[in-house]
Amino acid sequence: MKRPGPLLTLLAGLVLGLFLLTLNATTGTSRTTNASSSYEERSPSPTPTRADASPEPTRTPPPDADYAGRTDDDSAAIAVSVRDGKAIAYFCDGRAKESWLRGDVEDDGTLRLTGGQGATLDGTLREGKRIRGTVDVAGTHQAFTADKAKKPSGLYRATATVRSAKIDAGWIVLKDGTQVGVLTRDGEPAPAPRIDPETGAVTVDGQQLTARPATP
Template sequence: MKRPGPLFTLLAGLLLGLFMLSLNATTGSEAVSSTPKKKPPTAAASPAPTKTTTPPSPSPSRVSVPDASYAGRTDDDSSAVAVTVRDRKAIAYFCDGRAKESWLKGDVKDDGSMRLTGKNGDVLNGTLKEGKRISGTADVGGGHYGFTADKAKKPGGLYRATATVRGAKVDGGWIVLPGGKQVGIVTRDGDPQAAPVIDPETGAVTVDGQQLTARPATP
């Protein structure tokens, strides 16, 4: 037990790591929203350096609605549902991974409930429970589905990419479920098909030979 050099090396690495971690925890707080996109600071964003998932002291009348994404499946397991909440506005995506999809939007009410509407009379009614999950029903394309969507950790959530590839309007939506499984549809000029897999870390996806970037969808 003689040479102290290797120990100093390990110690230096440990200190550097802890230093970087504290730097991340303090300076990273404003960018801590789970989207890379810049957004104005919200009332819901807590100034605490550590990211707490529990909202601070919810009052009985007005439920705190943290900015977050939720992803899950319908009760019959046929489709996936994801909801992203920002500033008490919500966007939802319903997708069966083959042909049926719907984008829905709306506001989150004070009691944590939401009624989101989409094209062709599609409706999603949901309630945010304990800031952990949204459950409710979705009426999409003539079907009636119950669903539960749990709060999604990165890279889980809702992604969207729109572009024009060789003259065709391409609109892709992806739900990355807890555990990493993806459900997505790419619509080319109104023709929906199963989507290729995106890289959830970067959003990179190749559609018809064209490299696109799917971004976290926000209301």
């Protein structure tokens, strides 16, 4: 019997080499795929963003305006001036009782004002047209309504020294032209003289003063 020739032996070795090369390539691809899959499983998922998250609404303070009115029992008048989210109010009965109050106006229109000797005012600005609330002054508790004022209606004040006396006076001019005011002379209250609402001119003890719109 003849032995296989060198050519046959070479072919057999070549076939075996191709088989081993193919097997190695397949095993390497499998390992790469498994490693990639394992990395993806370990990687944290990105945190989803909330597309429906809405920004905070813009807060708008109440518009600047003046308000004037009377207590429900018609025994006193009250005026409120609002500027830049601040408010000043004046309560007086036109004879001797009065109080100046100050405080903030919240974005929802609520007011909490305070004055001397424990005076307080609690109110709500409604649709920018009127203020409805209560005021506590000198032991009395009264409800009031103050409608939006149009010049010359509103709140006025004058301070000066006349004949060595310290003068501090406040006026509320209502929409029908009625004036309610108190003038204190060295701390002693009395009914205030009338002012010219167009110019603010007023005469006190023979001296002419100018009452100006009172604002916070």
